[in-house]
Amino acid sequence: SALIAASRSSSFRTVAERAPVLRPIVDRFVAGDELDQAIANVRRLTEDRLVSLDHLGEDTTDRAQAERTVEAYRALLRTLGEQGLAERAEVSVKLSALGQALPVDGDKIALENTRQICAAAAAVGTTVTVDMEDHTTTDSTLSIVRELRVDFPWTGTVLQAYLKRTEADCREFAGPGSRIRLCKGAYDEPASVAYRDKSEVDASYVRCLKVLMAGEGYPMVATHDPRLVDIAEWLAMQHDRSAEDFEFQMLYGVRPEAQRDLAGRGMRLRAYVPYGTEWYPYFMRRLAERPANVAFFLRSFAGR
Numbered sequence: 001s002a003l004i005a006a007s008r009s010s011s012f013r014t015v016a017e018r019a020p021v022l023r024p025i026v027d028r029f030v031a032g033d034e035l036d037q038a039i040a041n042v043r044r045l046t047e048d049r050l051v052s053l054d055h056l057g058e059d060t061t062d063r064a065q066a067e068r069t070v071e072a073y074r075a076l077l078r079t080l081g082e083q084g085l086a087e088r089a090e091v092s093v094k095l096s097a098l099g100q101a102l103p104v105d106g107d108k109i110a111l112e113n114t115r116q117i118c119a120a121a122a123a124v125g126t127t128v129t130v131d132m133e134d135h136t137t138t139d140s141t142l143s144i145v146r147e148l149r150v151d152f153p154w155t156g157t158v159l160q161a162y163l164k165r166t167e168a169d170c171r172e173f174a175g176p177g178s179r180i181r182l183c184k185g186a187y188d189e190p191a192s193v194a195y196r197d198k199s200e201v202d203a204s205y206v207r208c209l210k211v212l213m214a215g216e217g218y219p220m221v222a223t224h225d226p227r228l229v230d231i232a233e234w235l236a237m238q239h240d241r242s243a244e245d246f247e248f249q250m251l252y253g254v255r256p257e258a259q260r261d262l263a264g265r266g267m268r269l270r271a272y273v274p275y276g277t278e279w280y281p282y283f284m285r286r287l288a289e290r291p292a293n294v295a296f297f298l299r300s301f302a303g304r
């Protein structure tokens with residue numbers, strides 16, 4: 001909880017961004033500050049796996065900044081097209097980077113901005129997945145995704161197993177053509193809306209996975225948890241899904257050996273690859289997920 005709170009602190013952010021000693025651990029989770037560094041990593045990764053690229057940024061309250069994010073995605077998608085990578089690389093977007101958090105007409109602006117990104121993706125023959133942020137944005141995000149799917153039916157989104165509502169959302173989004181990335185959830189949510197106990201989150205993940213695997217959509221199983229990976233493979237088999245009918249997803253820098261192993265066994269494995277200078281909140285959520293990361297982080301900060 002403390003790390004998730006720190007991920008929203010501007011003073012911590014300023015200190016962290018100016019600490020060169022952090023760079024090696026940031027580089028483990030972030031594929032570069034610049035697009036060309038990210039593309040070099042994508043070229044290497046796409047030799048054996050698929051990719052979803054995230055231009056880092058979130059929570060903007062500046063309309064011009066949201067428009068710059070659209071431009072960054074346009075440049076990214078153009079590059080994927082020009083370099084022949086669009087077949088194996090799609091993009092992930094955060095609506096809070098695209099205007100959702102603006103005080104006036106936030107939802108409308110985020111919808112229009114994301115529509116432009118979807119059109120740019122369609123032009124090069126790839127897809128877009130809309131990330132899910134904290135629970136106060138879930139209704140808005142799902143209604144924007146419903147609208148996007150009218151013109152771009154392949155638009156994917158994320159559902160978070162730690163939310164008590166998610167099993168019902170999975171039922172709605174398990175229909176033909178849907179692309180749902182199921183993850184555990186990375187924000188610090190209150191017990192009124194979320195399971196807080198790890199075993200309850202895992203049990204919810206399995207219930208949601210059963211709904212998605214039994215459905216007619218394309219499940220995207222986003223977890224590094226080996227037990228859940230095994231359960232997903234077993235459920236896929238039970239529902240006669242071949243390796244093309246679902247995919248696993250893992251984060252850049254997390255369990256890379258498991259990523260190579262799944263890809264080597266002929267499974268579809270997509271790496272989520274974030275890049276850009278706005279790495280701080282994303283990086284703090286990654287630290288919060290694993291105590292060993294925090295110890296490494298503190299040792300780096302102490303300069304030992």
Ligand code: FDA
Pocket residue numbers: 130131132133158160181183184185186187222223224225226249250251254255271272285286287289290293
């Ligand atoms: P769990 O946290 O139980 O980890 C299982 C094991 O994986 C750990 O024991 C460890 O070995 C390894 N591991 C996990 N995280 C690690 C880390 N940071 N560093 C090192 N090892 C780690 N969340 C969200 O709220 N909205 C979103 O849109 C997304 N999008 C998304 C996309 C993709 C492709 C993935 C894989 C994940 C997300 N997430 C997300 C994050 C997700 O909600 C969750 O916080 C992390 O995936 C960690 O949960 P696991 O399922 O891996 O299980």
